[in-house]
Amino acid sequence: MSTFFAQPYNMDAVGFYFDTLEAYEEKSESLLDAFNQPVEEFEIQFIDGDDCELFSACGINQGNLHTWFETVADLADHEKTALYYLCRISGYNLIDALEKMDDVNLSEGTLKDVAETLFDEFYLNDVPESVRAYIDYEKYARDCEMGGDLYEFDFNGTTWTCTNASSI
The missing domain is CATH 1.10.10 (Arc Repressor Mutant, subunit A)
Known part of the structure; x- marks a missing residue:
């Protein structure tokens, strides 16, 4: 299991740790800044666990975090290697790389x-x-x-x- 941190771009809010998409959604929806306003934008940071290189290569952010948890985290090792190659080496974005994974030998x-x-x-x-x-x-x-x-x-x-x- 991997641990992530959601760092708010709002300097008046405190971020939180999470390890599932559900935990992220629950905590992000209820987070308020010092002025009691909802916090909407986060930088997603990989803290600990497996697939740190892949997380970085895929450019995981708030907009594609659901894809990480719903698709990428469950891939087999050879599929993760192909995805890493497509994202880091070939420059594909995450969605396009997921569609081309089977083309990599x-x-x-x-x-x-x-x-x-x-x-x-x-x-x-x-x-x-x-x-x-x-x-x-x-x-x-x-x-x-x-x-x-x-x-x-x-x-x-x-x-x-x-x-x-x-x-x-």
Whole structure:
């Protein structure tokens, strides 16, 4: 379970902690400032728990907080990684990224390791045995990266490579 804080933009009000959408809605609707006026605008801050990187990448705010609780929080780990890639690396907003998540192909591992695996899978059978020792996987990986086909990134302490970066 994650903990969040709603920091009012109104300097005459005191914010509150919450961990569910219901708690946020209940506390935000009843919050009054020092002049007994309702507080309407908040900055949503991630305090503790899982998915801090994803929370930041998705740009969670008061307007899309419901999407975080109703959709994002329940995603599987591979879906969260794809969402992180789309929001942080590709620059999609949260709603568009949620619609494109299935288009992302991810492999756990470094750019070189993934490029080597892909090369071996698709091209190695066409390379004569006597030439295989001369294959430079690092250069192949760099070419794939420079061409936009592969992209390496870190998320939640794991290195991932997107294998269809140029087609998203």
